[in-house]
Amino acid sequence: MSDTPVVLVTGGSRGIGAAVCRLAARQGWRVAVNYASNRKAADAVVASIVEHGGEAVAIEGDVGKAADIAAMFAAVDGHFGRLDGLVNNAGIVDYPQRVDEMSAERIERMLCVNVTGSMLCAAEAIRRMSSRHGGQGGAIVNVSSMAAILGAATQYVDYAASKAAIDAFTVGLSRELAVEGIRVNAVRPGIIETDLHASGGLPDRAREMAPSVPMQRAGTAEEVADAILYLLSPSASYITGAILNVSGGR
Ligand code: NAP
Numbered sequence: 001m002s003d004t005p006v007v008l009v010t011g012g013s014r015g016i017g018a019a020v021c022r023l024a025a026r027q028g029w030r031v032a033v034n035y036a037s038n039r040k041a042a043d044a045v046v047a048s049i050v051e052h053g054g055e056a057v058a059i060e061g062d063v064g065k066a067a068d069i070a071a072m073f074a075a076v077d078g079h080f081g082r083l084d085g086l087v088n089n090a091g092i093v094d095y096p097q098r099v100d101e102m103s104a105e106r107i108e109r110m111l112c113v114n115v116t117g118s119m120l121c122a123a124e125a126i127r128r129m130s131s132r133h134g135g136q137g138g139a140i141v142n143v144s145s146m147a148a149i150l151g152a153a154t155q156y157v158d159y160a161a162s163k164a165a166i167d168a169f170t171v172g173l174s175r176e177l178a179v180e181g182i183r184v185n186a187v188r189p190g191i192i193e194t195d196l197h198a199s200g201g202l203p204d205r206a207r208e209m210a211p212s213v214p215m216q217r218a219g220t221a222e223e224v225a226d227a228i229l230y231l232l233s234p235s236a237s238y239i240t241g242a243i244l245n246v247s248g249g250r
Helices: 015-026 039-051 066-080 104-129 157-177 205-212 221-232
Strands: 006-009 030-035 056-060 085-088 138-143 182-189 243-246
Touching: 006 015, 006 066, 015 030, 015 039, 015 085, 015 221, 030 039, 030 066, 039 056, 056 066, 066 104, 085 104, 085 221, 104 138, 104 157, 104 182, 138 157, 138 221, 157 182, 157 243, 182 221, 221 243
Parallel strands: 006 030, 006 085, 030 056, 085 138, 138 182, 182 243
Antiparallel strands: none
């Protein structure tokens, strides 16, 4: 079995996740690139990694579905035979709505993908990485949001609440695993230039909100990826339970 570490990045086909996959490969990880439906985008990420001499595989799976998560980790086992890192990056927003306009279906889907999905992926990773289960240890990085602090009023309070849950999950899980060789940390991106805003019906959101950021600009997916790769790396060996704002001061 190869000694080269393996990281699974959920939602690795586009945006922040794609930047994490590319940087992870440059830093010596073999990469499992999960995607929900955009096979073409995931294949492009894999191709760019392979072109630069790295190793990667695209794995389909909706993190809002428990059966897909189980199949995704089985595919990682089959392809790489080991797991050393998990980036719980896949996440969704929705169209701007007040809470009194939201349907039960919307709220359930939001929490299912953003919260339950991250927890179930972590559970699968723990079963492979924890010393308690005979594993070699590893690192988990969860992708939260500054919305967890700011609340996203009139846009998507359900999303903000899902990310606040990720913050609490990060702290609790880090303590649960601290003696089992697994570090658990999170990043809180601020306003980042990706397709996420268009998927919430606000394609110009990053540009429009830039003046409200102390640094006066949106961040890039690559800037968030840098923070995530640091938290995954041995350079962060004494850091667990940390939640790092990557938000230009916002
Ligand atoms: P994005 O550009 O919309 O990309 C989303 C990625 O997640 C895609 O790869 C997509 O796959 C995948 N995905 C969506 N739903 C999924 C599901 N149910 N199962 C598996 N994969 C799924 O988003 P982004 O801006 O990079 O956001 C990444 C993370 O950062 C999210 O957790 C988001 O909440 C967080 N974040 C973003 C910002 C921001 O300003 N952009 C700010 C704070 C936090 P397909 O390509 O197959 O659709």
